[in-house]
Amino acid sequence: MVSLRLVRVGAACFFLLFVVAVTWPGMVPFNRIRPLVLGLPFSMVWIALWVGLSFVVFLLVDRVEGRARGTGSALTGMDAGEGVDGAGKGADEADEETKKNERPPGSPRPGDQEAGVEGGAG
Amino acid sequence: MERWHGIALIILLYLAVTLGIGLRAGRRASRSVTGYVAGDRAFGLLVMYFIFGATMFSAFAFLGGPGWAYSRGAAAFYILSYGVLGMAPWYWVGPRAARLGRAHGYVTQAQLLRGRFPSRFLSVLMAILTVLAFIPYITLQMRGAGIVIEAVTDGNIPLWLGAAVAYGIVLLYVLTSGVSAVGWTNTFQGIFMLIIAWTLGIYLPNRLYGGVGEMFRDIAAQRPELLTVPGLSDTGDPWSWGGYSTAILVSAIGVAMWPHLFMKAFTAKDDDTIRRTVVLFPTFQLFLIPVFLIGFAGVLFPESPQDPDFILPFLILRSQLPGLVVGLFCAGALSASMSTGDALLHAGASVAVEDGVGLFAELDDRQQRLLMRGLVVGMGALAYFFALYEGFSLVILLLSSYGIIAQFTPPIIAAMYWRRATTTGAIAGLLVGSAVTLFFFFNGHLKPLDLHEGILGLVAHVPTLVLVSLLTSDPAPERTEAFLRAARGDVGEAGGKAPA
Numbered sequence: 001m002v003s004l005r006l007v008r009v010g011a012a013c014f015f016l017l018f019v020v021a022v023t024w025p026g027m028v029p030f031n032r033i034r035p036l037v038l039g040l041p042f043s044m045v046w047i048a049l050w051v052g053l054s055f056v057v058f059l060l061v062d063r064v065e066g067r068a069r070g071t072g073s074a075l076t077g078m079d080a081g082e083g084v085d086g087a088g089k090g091a092d093e094a095d096e097e098t099k100k101n102e103r104p105p106g107s108p109r110p111g112d113q114e115a116g117v118e119g120g121a122g
Numbered sequence: 123m124e125r126w127h128g129i130a131l132i133i134l135l136y137l138a139v140t141l142g143i144g145l146r147a148g149r150r151a152s153r154s155v156t157g158y159v160a161g162d163r164a165f166g167l168l169v170m171y172f173i174f175g176a177t178m179f180s181a182f183a184f185l186g187g188p189g190w191a192y193s194r195g196a197a198a199f200y201i202l203s204y205g206v207l208g209m210a211p212w213y214w215v216g217p218r219a220a221r222l223g224r225a226h227g228y229v230t231q232a233q234l235l236r237g238r239f240p241s242r243f244l245s246v247l248m249a250i251l252t253v254l255a256f257i258p259y260i261t262l263q264m265r266g267a268g269i270v271i272e273a274v275t276d277g278n279i280p281l282w283l284g285a286a287v288a289y290g291i292v293l294l295y296v297l298t299s300g301v302s303a304v305g306w307t308n309t310f311q312g313i314f315m316l317i318i319a320w321t322l323g324i325y326l327p328n329r330l331y332g333g334v335g336e337m338f339r340d341i342a343a344q345r346p347e348l349l350t351v352p353g354l355s356d357t358g359d360p361w362s363w364g365g366y367s368t369a370i371l372v373s374a375i376g377v378a379m380w381p382h383l384f385m386k387a388f389t390a391k392d393d394d395t396i397r398r399t400v401v402l403f404p405t406f407q408l409f410l411i412p413v414f415l416i417g418f419a420g421v422l423f424p425e426s427p428q429d430p431d432f433i434l435p436f437l438i439l440r441s442q443l444p445g446l447v448v449g450l451f452c453a454g455a456l457s458a459s460m461s462t463g464d465a466l467l468h469a470g471a472s473v474a475v476e477d478g479v480g481l482f483a484e485l486d487d488r489q490q491r492l493l494m495r496g497l498v499v500g501m502g503a504l505a506y507f508f509a510l511y512e513g514f515s516l517v518i519l520l521l522s523s524y525g526i527i528a529q530f531t532p533p534i535i536a537a538m539y540w541r542r543a544t545t546t547g548a549i550a551g552l553l554v555g556s557a558v559t560l561f562f563f564f565n566g567h568l569k570p571l572d573l574h575e576g577i578l579g580l581v582a583h584v585p586t587l588v589l590v591s592l593l594t595s596d597p598a599p600e601r602t603e604a605f606l607r608a609a610r611g612d613v614g615e616a617g618g619k620a621p622a
Contacts, residue, residue: 019370022199023203023366023367023370023371024366027351031351032350033346033350034342036335036339038334038335039334039337040338041196041349043349043350043351044196047203048202050203051202051205051407052404055401055404058213058400058401061401062398065397074394074398074401075397075402
């Protein structure tokens with residue numbers, strides 16, 4: 001199973017790359033008219049390509065995050081892992097990641113006491 | 123029957139359908155303030171998706187997008203670049219904000235901030251900045267509606283009447299139904315815009331050039347400077363890389379901070395609805411491609427309109443399209459204008475009441491709703507007044523308001539994620555950031571590398587926020603703990619309450 005941390009770091013890297021790729025100087029080598037792709041200038045296709053890739057990246061992120069939340073993908077509601085109500089293995093992993101990252105594990109889980117976690121990290 | 127009669131009929135039909143949907147929606151929401159502002163927190167995915175899409179693609183995207191592609195070429199690609207970048211963090215930030223909203227009953231951005239940084243000054247400052255940023259934005263949408271109607275009816279329905287009718291309808295459904303009307307009409311208008319944009323984006327290049335590829339081959343031969351980034355500036359000279367790149371950055375940082383968009387996090391049915399909206403967002407963003415095609419189709423057209431923003435109606439009227447298509451286009455552009463305008467009016471009035479007036483006067487639920495409606499009418503009237511007078515440089519004002527709105531990002535993120543942030547730090551940061559942004563807005567020639575003034579503001583803002591926060595201390599650490607716990611979703615311990 002791909003870990004939550006890996007996916008988050010990966011997504012962050014992807015969007016940083018996206019920023020670089022569509023601004024100066026990352027855009028410069030791809031800033032050309034030809035080849036025309038589907039009739040469109042390459043500069044426009046290059047940016048649209050990153051937008052399209054973002055969709056793919058988010059499908060992946062959503063799958064892994066959903067499994068970690070134990071509620072499944074937000075998009076399809078599928079792939080909920082072993083536990084239906086957040087008791088699954090994925091949710092435990094999410095908690096560990098939260099302790100490291102101070103990031104929200106996702107949807108509310110009543111009764112899940114982690115009062116000391118953030119205090120310790122600060 | 124003259125041609126424009128048929129067109130006017132289609133527009134009327136469209137407006138009637140919009141009004142019908144808007145009024146019907148109101149029957150479902152409850153009569154409390156929460157119902158009016160946050161739609162009882164029960165929007166489904168379809169509605170959320172189109173609210174985000176339709177409110178982001180305002181009249182600016184529908185008229186300004188083709189206008190930019192037509193007059194400034196690849197400069198317009200910045201619009202395609204920033205949307206997804208701006209939305210991406212909201213997969214994580216959005217649910218956090220929504221949890222806080224549910225735990226404490228927040229309906230506006232400043233209420234969320236006040237829950238962590240209890241300062242009336244901060245709240246009122248945000249309310250003032252919000253309303254200031256909204257007025258030129260609403261004015262622009264109204265002018266857009268009026269211009270389109272005037273253009274396609276051969277001037278038989280003048281700008282003042284077209285804008286008045288379109289926004290009269292917006293007022294009617296916003297006043298009676300609040301945000302649920304905004305949601306349902308935006309869904310309808312969003313679908314409508316998508317269809318019209320793709321149809322025209324494919325049709326016009328084919329009709330005028332014989333195909334999309336042929337069109338770009340012709341432009342590449344005659345005006346190659348239009349097809350590579352950063353395109354041209356508003357004066358027609360080449361635009362700078364600094365200006366282009368920071369336009370993307372400031373828009374990406376600011377876009378989700380527009381209060382009418384941010385507040386949608388509080389209206390979502392559940393966290394998954396927000397996540398899904400973010401995941402699907404890139405699919406909506408690609409809708410800008412046909413919008414650009416429409417603009418590029420005008421580049422080699424022998425005649426030119428008096429203002430680049432007119433390129434779309436201009437082309438349509440000269441390509442001998444049937445009246446039905448012209449009427450549908452007009453409705454599409456109207457829907458773009460109205461779906462943004464209604465959200466802006468609604469959000470502006472909510473913010474002014476909740477974060478401004480409401481802090482200084484005890485108002486019961488009924489009085490709040492009444493005041494909110496008064497403000498909707500007031501803001502609409504003020505914007506209408508400006509819309510009738512040309513000569514105000516609205517586009518410049520709008521671009522600058524993006525710089526101001528982007529200054530909301532650091533305090534909001536700090537409130538939800540950074541334990542050490544203090545009230546003094548947040549206020550100092552916001553003041554310094556806004557001041558620097560305004561300074562460079564009024565002294566554009568001093569901007570280094572042509573960087574956007576909002577980015578320069580952030581460069582001063584963030585260190586100020588961090589430094590002042592580290593130098594001051596939090597008077598009520600338990601409150602902060604409770605707030606951060608609520609943000610994480612530990613509902614059992616969500617104790618801290620926002621001061622009234």
